[in-house]
């Protein structure tokens with residue numbers, strides 16, 4: 169099996185289907201390759217399976233059939249799912265990313281539990297990450313005391329907690345105004361130039377235009393690919 | 398942030414739930430602890446009569462509902478005195494009388510002045526009464542202080558007037574809050590000539606107390622021997638019923654508490670489904686989720702236990718001041734009580750939290766995240 173893993177590819181999806189109970193086919197034999205360091209946008213109409221794909225890549229859902237290899241891990245045969253979620257991928261959702269009762273700092277620390285770090289090490293790392301997303305000074309604020317754009321940047325800081333190779337974002341700018349979106353995209357571009365692999369689902373063409381490649385989905389498969397820049 | 402701090406944050410942020418659970422645990426603990434301290438207090442008060450006499454063991458009639466209902470006649474007492482190994486057997490009559498609203502359960506002991514020394518009675522003012530005198534009484538120093546009486550005062554009891562000839566001290570709070578009468582006089586007032594309630598037995602030095610009690614039990618099967626306060630509890634049927642009621646109420650309190658805890662945790666689980674999904678999605682293991690939720694439960698249990706014990710102090714103090722229980726109930730807060738509070742709180746919380754915790758840990762992250 170290990171021979172079939174292409175070391176150049178961050179994400180190697182082949183013939184993936186996902187059929188939900190009630191015979192809803194969310195993914196219908198989807199193929200997708202993403203190289204390390206690439207920034208890819210996935211677009212398509214509502215219900216075409218974008219979130220389903222992202223959830224499978226994040227190992228919080230599994231395909232009905234097909235193979236999914238992410239960062240060299242065949243997700244069908246992975247032993248430590250929690251470890252994979254913690255270290256290999258970072259996740260950003262559209263909404264409700266943060267735990268409302270925890271401070272910004274604690275939210276960023278959340279994925280670091282279980283890494284064998286001390287409370288001090290977690291704190292130091294989280295402060296670094298918050299500085300990276302331009303949120304120094306907001307450490308003790310609760311999520312409700314942040315703007316939508318700030319919250320999404322906290323979510324990115326959390327996603328980067330354990331230095332994943334791949335960032336997965338599901339409509340991260342869906343709830344942001346244009347100024348916040350621009351700032352968020354700046355951050356993504358900075359990560360991209362640092363070598364991060366990014367897969368972002370978005371409805372908005374101007375957001376997708378920031379990616380190296382735009383993948384268009386329909387009815388559970390890829391129907392078109394275009395190089396944006 | 399440490400794991401413990403995360404637990405406290407979660408408990409703190411869900412205030413309504415935390416307060417509700419703390420009180421649920423506290424009320425169960427309150428029930429268990431208050432029953433425990435009052436029943437062991439009652440047991441001790443009753444057993445105190447026995448420890449008034451500094452004997453090797455005490456003899457009462459077997460199978461009486463209440464130790465004070467025990468009757469031992471002259472013949473039985475003589476039999477005790479003639480049991481090999483017995484050096485003395487002092488018969489005393491014990492009565493409870495309602496003197497006034499402040500002294501609803503006043504203890505009266507009929508005892509011959511010749512037995513004072515062996516009984517540990519010291520005359521601290523005035524003098525002892527004559528062995529067969531009528532209308533004479535000695536008051537314990539606590540009773541004298543409570544009633545505001547002195548040597549020479551008149552004390553109405555047993556349906557007659559009595560003159561206080563002296564004040565005594567036994568060193569036992571219960572005994573010192575009562576009065577002593579010449580034995581024949583009090584037997585006469587109560588129309589039980591020759592009858593005593595208890596016999597305090599001393600054995601010859603070097604003789605096995607256990608062997609002597611066996612001899613007594615063999616020779617006089619209608620009598621039973623008591624060596625410790627705990628045995629006293631077993632001889633008194635009222636106390637046996639009381640202990641059974643305490644055990645039953647304890648189990649019930651824990652079960653009801655566990656149901657409340659479980660129900661509240663389950664509701665909280667639905668409310669927190671999204672949160673749990675998020676934690677699983679960012680790489681929390683099931684084991685860590687269980688540790689977090691059990692940690693929260695444990696913290697709530699400890700808070701509930703502390704509150705419950707504090708409340709039970711107040712309630713027990715209140716009960717001790719009830720007119721009907723005045724002087725009888727001395728709440729007995731022993732170390733044992735605190736352990737019981739802790740076991741109760743931890744037991745009910747763990748039983749109640751187990752199912753919701755396991756459910757939370759087994760949630761599929763995807764389903765949890767899409768739960769609204």
Ligand SMILES: Nc1ncnc2c1ncn2[C@@H]1O[C@H](COP(=O)(O)OP(=O)(O)OP(=O)(O)O)[C@@H](O)[C@H]1O
Nearest residue numbers: 188189192193194213214215216217218219220221
């Ligand atoms: N848990 C589920 N059970 C049943 N059907 C589901 C489930 N999740 C998604 N679906 C269905 O699968 C299809 C794809 O859903 P998905 O969420 O991937 O779409 P999407 O492309 O992300 O849409 P949107 O742009 O609206 O977010 C939809 O038809 C949806 O109804």
Ligand SMILES: [Mg+2]
Nearest residue numbers: 218219220338
């Ligand atoms: Mg979606």
